[in-house]
Amino acid sequence: MQQEQTFVMVKPDGVRRGLVGAVIVRFEQKGFKLAAIELRTIDRALAERHYGDLRTKPFFSELVDYLTSGPVCAMIWQGEHAVENARSLIGKTNPAEASPGTIRGDFAMDIAGNIVHGSDSAASAAREIELFFGRHAASHPLDLFAGDEVSHG
Ligand code: IDP
Numbered sequence: 001m002q003q004e005q006t007f008v009m010v011k012p013d014g015v016r017r018g019l020v021g022a023v024i025v026r027f028e029q030k031g032f033k034l035a036a037i038e039l040r041t042i043d044r045a046l047a048e049r050h051y052g053d054l055r056t057k058p059f060f061s062e063l064v065d066y067l068t069s070g071p072v073c074a075m076i077w078q079g080e081h082a083v084e085n086a087r088s089l090i091g092k093t094n095p096a097e098a099s100p101g102t103i104r105g106d107f108a109m110d111i112a113g114n115i116v117h118g119s120d121s122a123a124s125a126a127r128e129i130e131l132f133f134g135r136h137a138a139s140h141p142l143d144l145f146a147g148d149e150v151s152h153g
């Protein structure tokens, strides 16, 4: 069983709409374990670094405005193939194309307000975890719930 960590963030529109709980429930129901969580308002420098690969896009400054418009809920979720599983729970970037049953498919309509972020690769996850939670958090999956194997038989 390959344990992995991924970085997930409820973006300001999701926090504003009271969807932090709904997002957490879906990750817990899927079987992820929460490894870290923090509500914080991020500055433009961090938003620009987080979305650094989109720097040349025409919507980049609008994206940074969006991400800094209120508190975000930054989380590390851990589990089997966490990056891929998180992306499939979250759904396609454009909520209009995201399937019902996904977070974006169920809770959003507009690409500029798509509620939630999830890392797109293991390398992105490591980079984003370090960016938001510091170097010590990015090293390896934690042995969080050592008793789980026993309770699941
Ligand atoms: P992802 O969040 O599904 O990984 P990315 O392509 O990495 O999608 O884009 C990052 C974020 O930038 C999206 O979640 C969305 O908030 C925003 N975004 C992407 N494309 C557009 C666009 O065409 N207009 C406005 N915002 C966009």
Ligand code: MG
Binding pocket: 118, 120
């Ligand atoms: Mg992305």
